[in-house]
Amino acid sequence: MLNTDTHWLEQALDAYLKNKALQNAARKHDGYFHPSQAGKCPRYLWYEFKGYQKDPVSIFSQRAFEEGNALHNLFERIFKDAGIVYGNEGGVIESPENLFNKFKLDIPIRGTFDSIVIHPYDKSLYLVEFKSHKDVKDNGNSYSKPWNKLDSPYMDHIYQWQLYSFLTGVMKGVIFYINKNTLQYKIFEQEQDKDIIYDIIEKFEDIYKYVKENKLYPFQPNENHVWCLYKNQCQFDYLKETGDDGKQFFKRSIHITNG
């Protein structure tokens, strides 16, 4: 039925985004761990691997996602046009056959790094990870920090950069934040840290065992459940596992809607 409160053009654009989200949700998992998910809750990654349905997200989250992608693409192009990019652009990389020979299981990892640039003076290579950042208010309700309090990268982004460093073999680089409101930059230098990489791979290896054994990964009480997109499924399973609805863990966040 036509919603007369919203302009037809807005309805058409939102219908496109909703349809796109549905198609993404219906896409089969590719069987790989992804560097961008290295910081996520292991039970979340288990649901992802097993192809469970995510909770619906608001249209504003979908619009913000598109905005972030567009900014990301813009900066990839500016870097290329500036003539500092090594090779042509970022690319898809996968885990080598035997990770470090330390791990008995091969862990499938695949990701698309953003860019590798050449330092203008010493000609060394820098692996760049772009992140757009909203300048949020400091009210404690947001996953993001206010821009003026962003004095180091988010741990998720460090994990992501470290895995790309491992997969590309580029030992140093930057996490490059772009303020969506003001277009200011914050650039944090990084160096490869094998301890962090081992920890992530051990985490993936642990989750992968549960995936292969088809055993639900245990509930993680200390994770940040607020922004989790598998909260409905996780709560349902938690209730089955414990007989308790776990209300203290499964509070709704503002981006979860019913439609």
Ligand code: SF4
């Ligand atoms: S609700 Fe919490 S424990 Fe469950 S998958 Fe999400 S983050 Fe993990």
